[in-house]
Amino acid sequence: MKADAVRGHLDGLLLAVLESGPLHGYAIIAAVQRRSGGVLELRTGTIYPALNRLERLGLLSSSWQSAGDRRRRCYELTDAGRRTLAGERSAWSEFTTAIGSVLNPVVPPGPVT
Amino acid sequence: MKADAVRGHLDGLLLAVLESGPLHGYAIIAAVQRRSGGVLELRTGTIYPALNRLERLGLLSSSWQSAGDRRRRCYELTDAGRRTLAGERSAWSEFTTAIGSVLNPVVPPGPVT
DNA sequence: GCGAATAGGTTGGCTGCCAATACATACACT
DNA sequence: AGTGTATGTATTGGCAGCCAACCTATTCGC
Numbered sequence: 086m087k088a089d090a091v092r093g094h095l096d097g098l099l100l101a102v103l104e105s106g107p108l109h110g111y112a113i114i115a116a117v118q119r120r121s122g123g124v125l126e127l128r129t130g131t132i133y134p135a136l137n138r139l140e141r142l143g144l145l146s147s148s149w150q151s152a153g154d155r156r157r158r159c160y161e162l163t164d165a166g167r168r169t170l171a172g173e174r175s176a177w178s179e180f181t182t183a184i185g186s187v188l189n190p191v192v193p194p195g196p197v198t
Numbered sequence: 199m200k201a202d203a204v205r206g207h208l209d210g211l212l213l214a215v216l217e218s219g220p221l222h223g224y225a226i227i228a229a230v231q232r233r234s235g236g237v238l239e240l241r242t243g244t245i246y247p248a249l250n251r252l253e254r255l256g257l258l259s260s261s262w263q264s265a266g267d268r269r270r271r272c273y274e275l276t277d278a279g280r281r282t283l284a285g286e287r288s289a290w291s292e293f294t295t296a297i298g299s300v301l302n303p304v305v306p307p308g309p310v311t
Numbered sequence: 312g313c314g315a316a317t318a319g320g321t322t323g324g325c326t327g328c329c330a331a332t333a334c335a336t337a338c339a340c341t
Numbered sequence: 342a343g344t345g346t347a348t349g350t351a352t353t354g355g356c357a358g359c360c361a362a363c364c365t366a367t368t369c370g371c
Contacts, residue, residue: 086292087289091297092326095359098300098301101302111319121300127359128359130360133319156319157318179237180203183234184238184290187233189287202357204328205327206328208327224349241329243328243329243353244328246350247351267337268336269349
């Protein structure tokens with residue numbers, strides 16, 4: 086998987102893994118990696134600016150938690166974030182349909198159709 | 199469809215529409231638009247640099263043709279381009295599987311799983 | 312004490328598509 | 342003849358956005 090393949094789809098990924106409940110940064114990276122079958126390996130320089138941006142947009146809310154010993158910043162979906170996630174899912178569907186139709190046309194290419 | 203959504207997948211699109219036979223620039227744009235159901239509207243500033251790059255890489259070959267009256271530059275897949283197209287297709291499959299698995303997990307998210 | 316694992320965070324830079332722009336020719340219409 | 346529209350190729354600047362590299366801090370094993 087080429088490095089920045091998630092370009093343009095990162096927001097949806099972050100919102101999706103937070104749908105099941107709040108997670109902190111490292112757990113988000115682990116969740117994306119696990120759910121993608123180990124294919125998608127996000128970096129902190131990728132997610133932290135994105136998480137901040139999503140929080141500024143009101144799609145996430147964050148809170149510091151002292152989980153046992155270590156401080157953690159947990160991110161949680163807001164209602165607006167849930168709505169945006171639904172939009173990202175339909176956008177993803179439209180996107181894959183469009184690209185897929187060009188890449189693998191239903192009418193198989195014959196000689197000089 | 200957000201503007202630069204094809205980022206990272208443009209090469210595959212161009213190679214795919216040329217699989218059926220040689221096309222010139224405008225016809226390539228039209229073919230992508232038609233096969234995507236009108237969703238993908240590429241611009242000349244997008245495809246011409248890409249076509250040149252693909253030709254430099256040996257994936258396409260081009261030739262000037264005087265179709266009736268107007269000069270046209272027709273692009274054609276090379277054997278290397280055909281092999282690359284196959285690779286783009288499997289990369290696309292892997293990509294959609296990975297993103298799709300994160301966005302729409304097989305295990306539906308329940309409350310605090 | 313020292314290294315590794317866990318955790319959060321910032322910055323510079325580069326890739327690559329797009330918008331804007333330019334130019335040329337053919338054709339229909341007035 | 343002039344004007345607008347469609348067809349066709351091509352270049353340039355700009356910028357969004359992800360990543361690599363880097364930094365800090367704490368806990369735990371040895």
